[in-house]
Amino acid sequence: MPQTSRSHLVLIPSYNPGPGVVATVQAARAQWSPVWVVVDGSTDGTAELLQSMAANDPELHVLVLPRNQGKGSAVLAGIEAAAAQGYTHALTMDSDGQHPADLIPSFMATSMAEPRAMVLGKPVFGPEAPALRVNGRKVSNGWANLETLWMGVGDSLYGFRVYPIAPLAKIMRRHRFMRRFDFDPEAVVRLCWAGVRPINVDAPVRYLSAEEGGVSHFKYLRDNALLSWMHARLFLGFLLRLPLLLVRRVFPGWLPASR
Numbered sequence: 001m002p003q004t005s006r007s008h009l010v011l012i013p014s015y016n017p018g019p020g021v022v023a024t025v026q027a028a029r030a031q032w033s034p035v036w037v038v039v040d041g042s043t044d045g046t047a048e049l050l051q052s053m054a055a056n057d058p059e060l061h062v063l064v065l066p067r068n069q070g071k072g073s074a075v076l077a078g079i080e081a082a083a084a085q086g087y088t089h090a091l092t093m094d095s096d097g098q099h100p101a102d103l104i105p106s107f108m109a110t111s112m113a114e115p116r117a118m119v120l121g122k123p124v125f126g127p128e129a130p131a132l133r134v135n136g137r138k139v140s141n142g143w144a145n146l147e148t149l150w151m152g153v154g155d156s157l158y159g160f161r162v163y164p165i166a167p168l169a170k171i172m173r174r175h176r177f178m179r180r181f182d183f184d185p186e187a188v189v190r191l192c193w194a195g196v197r198p199i200n201v202d203a204p205v206r207y208l209s210a211e212e213g214g215v216s217h218f219k220y221l222r223d224n225a226l227l228s229w230m231h232a233r234l235f236l237g238f239l240l241r242l243p244l245l246l247v248r249r250v251f252p253g254w255l256p257a258s259r
């Protein structure tokens with residue numbers, strides 16, 4: 001039986017994942033109620049597929065954005081709607097079967113024990129993981145650790161995470177970037193700056209072959225350019241906040257009145 005919560009929901013942003021999304025959503029539903037999917041302007045027929053699943057499942061909710069806006073925008077639409085219904089925390093996971101649905105209950109339990117923290121998946125790669133992606137994230141992780149003065153971000157890019165909704169929504173409303181592939185690292189850095197402590201938990205990530213239904217919309221040049229621009233922005237923000245971050249390294253838990 002899936003565990004039911006009225007504070008913590010599973011939120012799945014989804015863009016053209018193909019029919020494999022049914023298995024991903026079923027795996028999440030087997031662990032948790034409720035599960036919300038935000039269809040980000042998909043054109044592969046999965047909006048209709050998911051809506052027909054939701055018609056028979058009151059704990060599955062499908063939001064459809066009329067046009068593609070990017071992962072960050074899809075997450076923001078989901079958390080704004082969830083907050084309006086009283087939810088306080090969202091576990092985000094990808095729609096393409098890469099993330100470990102069986103770990104949803106333990107990630108949620110960690111978040112419930114420490115609701116002010118964010119729970120970050122730390123990827124455990126299998127032998128099939130492309131070296132380009134595994135090594136590429138070391139660069140992003142190096143920058144994220146510098147930008148947060150090593151506050152403890154285990155991985156900057158992995159999207160299997162539990163976020164406290166209020167601080168994330170506040171940050172996203174204030175910053176107009178972090179709407180696409182730059183969402184995950186920018187969210188984690190800015191939440192650290194706002195004093196939200198990261199808790200890292202190991203979580204396997206699977207890279208599925210095309211025959212297994214694997215789909216990725218990651219584009220090496222476009223998305224690495226987006227990440228470089230994002231880290232340039234965050235590095236400037238880091239320089240501005242350096243005194244604050246240094247004080248907080250010495251007095252952990254210290255927060256100024258206005259952030």
Ligand SMILES: Nc1nc2c(ncn2[C@@H]2O[C@H](COP(=O)(O)OP(=O)(O)O)[C@@H](O)[C@H]2O)c(=O)[nH]1
Nearest residue numbers: 013014015040070071074094095096216217218
């Ligand atoms: N790339 C991409 N992903 C999106 C978008 N909107 C929502 N998503 C979802 O964000 C997640 C991550 O995208 P994915 O292409 O799998 O990236 P990868 O796992 O890093 O290769 C998936 O669940 C997508 O369905 C979008 O506009 N672009």
Ligand SMILES: [Mg+2]
Nearest residue numbers: 094096098216
């Ligand atoms: Mg993926």
